[in-house]
Amino acid sequence: xxxxxxxxxxxxxxxxxxxxxxxxxxxxxxxxxxxxxxxxxxxxxxxxxxxxxxxxxxxxxxxxxxxxxxxxxxxxxxxxxxxxxxxxxxxxxxxxxxxxxxxxxxxxxxxxxxxxxxxxxxxxxxxxxxxxxxxxxxxxxxxxxxxxxxxxxxxxxxxxx
Ligand SMILES: [Fe+2]
Ligand SMILES: [Fe+2]
Numbered sequence: 001x002x003x004x005x006x007x008x009x010x011x012x013x014x015x016x017x018x019x020x021x022x023x024x025x026x027x028x029x030x031x032x033x034x035x036x037x038x039x040x041x042x043x044x045x046x047x048x049x050x051x052x053x054x055x056x057x058x059x060x061x062x063x064x065x066x067x068x069x070x071x072x073x074x075x076x077x078x079x080x081x082x083x084x085x086x087x088x089x090x091x092x093x094x095x096x097x098x099x100x101x102x103x104x105x106x107x108x109x110x111x112x113x114x115x116x117x118x119x120x121x122x123x124x125x126x127x128x129x130x131x132x133x134x135x136x137x138x139x140x141x142x143x144x145x146x147x148x149x150x151x152x153x154x155x156x157x158x159x160x161x
Pocket of ligand 2: 010014057061123126
């Protein structure tokens with residue numbers, strides 16, 4: 001199904017997030033001699049992406065997208081939305097861990113692998129399950145109002161990697 005244009009700012013972030021996931025996985029597969037430096041470099045790049053776009057993206061979803069959906073659905077009865085919110089907290093925690101590790105010199109490859117997997121599954125959950133439900137239940141007018149709000153917040157975050 002074609003994504004409603006109001007959700008394009010979020011899907012654009014998802015696209016960039018999946019590129020970061022791909023880069024993290026590629027770094028983790030480097031031969032032992034190069035691996036630590038490669039993982040450190042992609043993790044640094046990912047933290048920059050998070051500060052530039054990821055933080056705003058989570059706010060867009062929590063402050064604009066889900067409240068619009070909450071007018072129609074009991075979010076606490078939607079296990080995918082509950083999982084989405086739990087993953088926001090998990091991803092924030094994982095990023096906190098890798099940031100602290102970067103500051104002290106070394107990054108744990110397992111943390112980076114978990115972060116990549118969680119991000120990947122999170123994007124898939126939103127694109128395949130949550131966005132289609134919202135597109136189906138909101139009227140065209142409501143989608144447009146929400147879209148304006150998303151575009152407004154989005155400008156502040158931008159998303160170039
Ligand atoms: Fe999300
Ligand atoms: Fe998202």
